[in-house]
Amino acid sequence: MAITSIGETAFTTVETPNLGPQDVLLEVGCVGLCGSDLNTYRGLNPLATLPRIPGHEIGGTIVQYGQDVPVKCAPGAKAIVIPYTACKQCSACRTGRPNACKFNETLGVQRDGGMASQLVVPYDRLILNDQLSLHEQALVEPLSVGFHAVQRGTVTQHDTVVVLGAGMIGVGAVVGALARGARVIVVEISDAKKATLRNLGVQDIINPLTESLSDRVAALTDGHGADVVIEAVGLPETFRSAVDLACFGGRVVYVGYAKSEVSYNTSLFNLKELDIMGSRNATRTDFEAVIDHLQATPGLSQKIISRVFSWDDAAKAFPFWEANRQDIFKVMIDMQGNGHD
Structure with a gap:
């Protein structure tokens, strides 16, 4: 077709x-x-x-x-x-x-x-x-893109990760970060997705249309901000939010891409000494990690x-x-x- x-x-x-x-x-x-x-x-x-x-x-x-x-x-x-x-x-x-x-x-x-x-x-x-079903086979690639973003952010079990956006790529990042033992906070405007996100193991979900994103992340991280922020929306405002929400010495991973130019106050790049990374597609290693996870998670x-x-x-x-x-x-x-x- x-x-x-x-x-x-x-x-x-x-x-x-x-x-x-x-x-x-x-x-x-x-x-x-x-x-x-x-x-x-x-x-x-x-x-x-x-x-x-x-x-x-x-x-x-x-x-x-x-x-x-x-x-x-x-x-x-x-x-x-x-x-x-x-x-x-x-x-x-x-x-x-x-x-x-x-x-x-x-x-x-x-x-x-x-x-x-x-x-x-x-x-x-x-x-x-x-080993995988037909449907699981077709799920490997999109999850792998999220897993690759998690790998780019070198996420560990000691990290608090904020994922901006719970589309499929964001969900891949959520699953990948949870698989590494990280604490995951999801930012998503669709209330209809909350039940599924909780079933995946997410405890904290923020709707930025109904509550202050910065205040809530600060409250959930003792005022420090997130160790890793993964942007999976692709809007100028979420690109800027990723920098704002990251802690001092934190990491920002852009897996979404903005369709228009993004303007920043770049002082936070230096003051926080952020590691800012792009993330594109996925590697064979990411695919294999997803396959292992799907097989281990019926x-x-x-x-x-x-x-x-x-x-x-x-x-x-x-x-x-x-x-x-x-x-x-x-x-x-x-x-x-x-x-x-």
Whole structure:
């Protein structure tokens, strides 16, 4: 299914790409929809051109493989897709950070993605796993982005972490920080998400529309502020709040990105001697950490997945999400079975 124009989708027929010697043909089992897919649908994604087949949160089954692919990638093997490319030549790639490749192209964004019955990908972009369900497979990538932000912030069990925004990437950061034993405070304007956040283990949730964010964080941290602030909203005001809420000697991680310029009073950068970091995509290590966590935490996916559409009903997914944006964590398309609420 392709996004054909702004606010419009359609089922289309495309030719299956030729299978190169290091490629596999994957039968797609389940695809999660990301905020970037929704922005493409809404005409707000500057990285995507239309028409575009969306979807980079992908799990499936190998059905065919090229002549240079290892035998472990045999037909029938279950796999999770790492949807980013890496040029192996830019400064990020050369220093072991291919997730930040200068020339990255992500499936479903700069190139067609996984909302198709079959997909051809290089075998080194797969993680084989036969333990996770189809839905859990498609949950790995978005959680990995949050886990990567937690890794960038070097979060430990001794930290108090403020996560700004409880969209799916923010939830990944919440789950990742909790998995490390940190105390997590979530800032989220949607009251509809509170019950799920508490079920994940979050005790303190702040709605900045109804209470003072700075006062509440100060009260919860004995006046010090947060050891780590992870920004997962992408608004100028939340970019500034991250700096304000961090403690002296604290760390700020930006995983959201603002669509307009952000102005700061930069004195706090120096006075607090903050470590301020960007966070982009995720590494294979992040993917593996999420897989381990999902396998060790039965039932986690059911708490996070808001709605699953069948392949036949895939065209309903974007309108549903757009109409219920404040209530939704994750929308998925099950290519093999039936959808459910």
